[in-house]
Amino acid sequence: MRARKILTIVGTPIAAVGLMLVAGSPALAVDHEMHTDDGNPGGRVQFTANGDIVRVDDLEADGYAAKLFVYNPNGTTRYTVQAGGTGASKTVRASDGGVYDLVEGTAYTFKICLHQTSGDSYCDTAVWAG
Numbered sequence: 001m002r003a004r005k006i007l008t009i010v011g012t013p014i015a016a017v018g019l020m021l022v023a024g025s026p027a028l029a030v031d032h033e034m035h036t037d038d039g040n041p042g043g044r045v046q047f048t049a050n051g052d053i054v055r056v057d058d059l060e061a062d063g064y065a066a067k068l069f070v071y072n073p074n075g076t077t078r079y080t081v082q083a084g085g086t087g088a089s090k091t092v093r094a095s096d097g098g099v100y101d102l103v104e105g106t107a108y109t110f111k112i113c114l115h116q117t118s119g120d121s122y123c124d125t126a127v128w129a130g
Contacts, residue, residue: 031128036114038122042066043083045112047128052094052102054081056112061086064114064121071109078108082115102130 031049035041043066044057058066065084072078079099083090094101102108107127113120 032110032126034110034112034124034126036066036112036122037124038114042114042122043112045110047110049128049130052100052130053091054093054100054110055089055091056081056083057089058083058085058087062114064116067113067115067120069109069111069113071111073107075109084115104130106130 029048030046032047034045036043040060042058042060042062042064044059045066045068046055046057047053054068054070056066056068058064065082065088067080067082069080070078079092081090081092092100107129109125109127111123111125113123
């Protein structure tokens with residue numbers, strides 16, 4: 001009986017510490033957000049500088065996909081990300097390597113558009129630092 005009490009007492013702080021570690025890990029906050037320029041935005045991009053996390057969301061069933069273009073400071077296309085279908089999203093991050101790992105402190109141009117095979121429309125553009 002006494003051993004059972006000791007296990008309970010010893011187990012409680014360990015469980016509490018584990019819970020504090022899980023609860024104490026805040027999610028990374030989004031630094032920048034931008035929507036397509038249509039009346040009821042159908043596309044969104046969110047950017048978190050810590051980890052160069054970029055998320056593109058298709059917000060509406062409008063026949064368009066949300067497409068993001070990221071441009072280097074010299075104007076060349078660094079990469080594109082596309083999410084199509086209502087509620088669809090696509091996330092890329094520095095840990096994916098290559099073009100997704102942005103140079104710290106460098107200003108990149110982000111352009112979010114609604115995309116169809118006929119082209120891009122309702123674009124919005126911002127400059128954010130990696």
